[in-house]
Amino acid sequence: MTEPIVMYKDVHKSFGDVSVLRGIDLDIKPGEKVAVIGPSGSGKTTIIRMLMTLEQPTSGSIIVDGKNLWQMEKGGQLVPANEKHLREVRGDIGMVFQHFNLFPHMTILENCMTAPVQVKKEDKATAKKHSIEMLEKVGLGDKLDNYPSQLSGGQKQRVAMARALVMRPKIMLFDEVTSALDPELVGEVLEVIRDIAKEGEMAMVLVTHEMDFALDVADRVLFLDNGVIAEQGPPSQVLEHSENERLQSFLHRFRK
Amino acid sequence: MNNWSWEIFLEAFPYVLEGIGITIGLTIACYLFALIFGFIWTFVRRIPVKPVRWVILWIMEFIRSTPPLVQLFFIYYAWPMVPGIGMTLSPFTSAVLGLGIHYSTYIGEVYRSGIDGVDKGQWEASRALNFSTRQKWTKIILPQAIPPTIPMLGNYLIIMFKEVPLASTIGVVGILQMANNFGAENWRYLEPLTIVAILFLVLSYPSAILINKLERKMNRRFDKKTPTGSKPISKANAPG
Numbered sequence: 138m139t140e141p142i143v144m145y146k147d148v149h150k151s152f153g154d155v156s157v158l159r160g161i162d163l164d165i166k167p168g169e170k171v172a173v174i175g176p177s178g179s180g181k182t183t184i185i186r187m188l189m190t191l192e193q194p195t196s197g198s199i200i201v202d203g204k205n206l207w208q209m210e211k212g213g214q215l216v217p218a219n220e221k222h223l224r225e226v227r228g229d230i231g232m233v234f235q236h237f238n239l240f241p242h243m244t245i246l247e248n249c250m251t252a253p254v255q256v257k258k259e260d261k262a263t264a265k266k267h268s269i270e271m272l273e274k275v276g277l278g279d280k281l282d283n284y285p286s287q288l289s290g291g292q293k294q295r296v297a298m299a300r301a302l303v304m305r306p307k308i309m310l311f312d313e314v315t316s317a318l319d320p321e322l323v324g325e326v327l328e329v330i331r332d333i334a335k336e337g338e339m340a341m342v343l344v345t346h347e348m349d350f351a352l353d354v355a356d357r358v359l360f361l362d363n364g365v366i367a368e369q370g371p372p373s374q375v376l377e378h379s380e381n382e383r384l385q386s387f388l389h390r391f392r393k
Numbered sequence: 394m395n396n397w398s399w400e401i402f403l404e405a406f407p408y409v410l411e412g413i414g415i416t417i418g419l420t421i422a423c424y425l426f427a428l429i430f431g432f433i434w435t436f437v438r439r440i441p442v443k444p445v446r447w448v449i450l451w452i453m454e455f456i457r458s459t460p461p462l463v464q465l466f467f468i469y470y471a472w473p474m475v476p477g478i479g480m481t482l483s484p485f486t487s488a489v490l491g492l493g494i495h496y497s498t499y500i501g502e503v504y505r506s507g508i509d510g511v512d513k514g515q516w517e518a519s520r521a522l523n524f525s526t527r528q529k530w531t532k533i534i535l536p537q538a539i540p541p542t543i544p545m546l547g548n549y550l551i552i553m554f555k556e557v558p559l560a561s562t563i564g565v566v567g568i569l570q571m572a573n574n575f576g577a578e579n580w581r582y583l584e585p586l587t588i589v590a591i592l593f594l595v596l597s598y599p600s601a602i603l604i605n606k607l608e609r610k611m612n613r614r615f616d617k618k619t620p621t622g623s624k625p626i627s628k629a630n631a632p633g
Contacts, residue, residue, distance in 0.1 A: 191517050224523055232521040238514035242536045251532060252522035304522060 140203070142167045142307060142340050143188065148197035150183055157183050159364035161197070167307065170341045174371065175361035176387055181344045184361070185310040188342070189232045190223045201226050202307070221309055231306030235313045237293040239285040239300070242371035245272065246281040249300045257304065263305070271299040274331050291322030295329055302333070309333070311343040323347070330354065348391055352376050360384045398582060405585040409571045413592065416567035419488055420554045426493030427500050427553070428546070435508070436503030453498045462559055465491040469563040486562035496553055503545045507538035540611040547604030551597050568592055 141164035144224055150158040151278055157180040165171055175180045186192045188199060190206065199206040208215045209222040217225075239246050249268035253259040259267075272278055275295040277288075291382065294314055301309060315323045327350050334341060334354045345351055351372055358375040359369040360383075368381045376388065437449050456464070469487040473479050483492070511534055519529040561570040572585035 138429060188525060189517075189521055191520060222525065224525065227520075228523055230521075232517075234517065234521075236514050238512070238518035238521075240515065240518070240533060240537075242540075252524065255528045256523050256525070301521070 138168055141165055142202055144200040145184075146198050146200070146256070148187065148199060149195045150180070150187065150192065151195045151247045153294050155247040157364055158191050158194075161366060163344065163359070163366065165308070165340050168337055168340055169384075170354055170356045171343070172355035173342065173344045173361055174348070174351060174358060175367075175386075179361040180364050181361045182312055182384070185232070185312055185342050185344055188232060188308070189310055190227050193217075201228060217233075229307040230310065231301035231302055231304050231308070232312065233294070233314050235317050237285070237290075237317075239293055239296055241285050244282050244284055245277060245288070248285070248296060249303050252300070253303050267303050268299070271303050272296070274332075275299045276325070289322060290318045292326045294318065294326045298329055298333070307340065308340045308342070311341065313344050313346065315345070315347060346391070348376060348388065353373045360387070362387075398581075401579070401581050402507070402584040402588070405575050405579075406588055407582070408575050409568050409585050409588045412422060412566055412568040412571035413449070415485075415565060416554075416557055416569075417596075419485065419492075419557050419560060419565060419567060419576075420550070422485075422489045423492040423496065423557065424550050426489055427496040427549070430493060430497035432469030434497060437503065438501070452502065453515055456495060456498045461492060461495045461556060462562065464495055465559060465563055467491075484560065484564040487563055488565050492502040492553065492556060492560070496549060496556075500546065500549055502537070503542045504548070506545075507542040508534060511537045517604060543611055544604060544608045545599070547607070550604070551600055554600070555593065556596050 143163070143165040145161045148158060148161040149156070157178075161184060163184075166256070171178075171352055173184060175181050183192055183323040187194050188201070188206070194207055203232060204226045205218075206216070206223070206226050207218050209218045210216075220310070243251065250261070250264045253264040253267065254261055257264075269278065269281065272281060273296055277292060277295055277299070280292065280296075282287065285296065288296065306375070314330070315326055318326060327347065330341075330350075331354055333339070341354075343351065343355065353372075355368060355372050357369060357373045358386070359366050360375060360379075360381065362368075362383050368375055368379055368384050370379075379385065404423065411454055434449070434453060438446060438453075440446060440449075465488060468482065468491045469484065472487075473481040516529070519533045524533065558569040560565060561567060561573070564570075566574075568589050572582075572589045575585040576582035
């Protein structure tokens with residue numbers, strides 16, 4: 138059996154007095170596609186934001202590829218991780234955001250190239266070649282010199298995916314990537330994610346409201362409710378044969 | 394005898410003009426100092442230790458609430474007498490320090506407003522792409538934070554230019570002091586001081602226009618909502 142690439146161990150998260158996650162235990166295998174569903178406010182986005190180091194867990198630990206993400210050893214003791222440690226451990230993680238977060242002062246090509254050149258120290262020609270390949274793959278090979286403000290939402294989101302992919306992460310996080318899009322643009326983005334998923338090697342965690350998509354792409358679906366994983370399993374089982382009442386009423390609202 | 398005389402005007406003009414190099418030089422020196430020192434304020438204010446932040450905020454408030462003229466006098470006359478760290482500074486250096494530090498506190502605020510204006514998502518994307526702290530600032534945050542502040546920074550350049558005559562009080566001989574000297578020697582003040590006013594106008598006004606242009610150019614480059622028309626698109630579609 139392969140070692141999980143990500144392990145959550147009894148992870149809790151509160152914002153002030155509000156307890157958002159109340160004990161998350163979760164293993165993700167290399168290459169596994171996990172869809173996270175649940176009502177808004179159930180903490181699904183927080184789960185992946187902690188993995189991307191955008192939020193710090195209140196307690197518990199997250200292990201990435203055998204390394205403790207939020208704690209590090211110092212003089213034989215576990216202490217809160219510093220920026221350097223976070224940077225080392227999160228190097229294999231990529232993320233696509235709900236609001237794209239493209240760099241508005243850079244062209245599409247620069248958006249993709251900058252991180253490989255700056256962070257991974259790839260030489261410019263190589264980074265450029267890979268970036269162009271990736272942008273062609275998401276169908277934007279003709280927009281290289283455009284600025285993000287000149288693209289549609291769906292195009293922006295595809296650039297954001299190319300930008301994350303050129304870093305060759307082992308784990309990709311998708312945070313409601315279609316929620317900010319006009320309905321007619323959702324399809325093109327999901328199409329790209331499907332293509333990426335087919336290639337297989339990369340683990341993916343998708344926070345989503347697109348149930349059909351989850352059914353189609355995911356190996357496993359988690360239903361998050363009230364800060365805990367209330368139900369999980371293969372998509373067909375969770376989405377079609379679950380007896381969890383909360384899950385059924387949640388799904389019911391979507392199918393109306 | 395007190396009537397306007399073009400003869401005196403023409404005589405005073407080259408005399409007063411001799412001070413222009415000092416006036417412009419001092420403006421530029423003060424401004425550069427303030428631009429650089431402003432960054433220091435901006436960043437020490439971000440140190441995540443509360444007592445440090447309070448001290449910094451208090452110092453900034455103190456500097457802003459004290460008249461620049463008082464600060465100039467202090468640096469030039471009183472500083473040399475401070476035991477231990479005091480030293481005598483030239484009038485020019487004193488003026489650069491005094492006006493530079495005073496305006497750096499304002500410019501630090503301008504930078505801060507620019508940085509606060511950068512969308513939270515940009516910081517998150519920088520983390521997600523694993524930029525180092527330095528790269529995050531130099532490649533992502535500052536290139537977005539600074540352009541919107543250019544009009545404000547430009548205004549401070551013009552304000553600074555107009556404040557520089559303060560330095561004549563500690564003996565920096567710019568155009569104002571030259572006009573004064575001319576007046577004292579010839580007992581004619583009307584013409585030389587008019588020349589000073591004209592020189593300030595002639596330099597301030599084009600600077601304002603230039604800054605305006607720069608602002609528009611910057612906004613075009615870092616275009617916000619509105620696409621810049623067909624030009625970049627046609628470039629992207631062009632073969633090759």
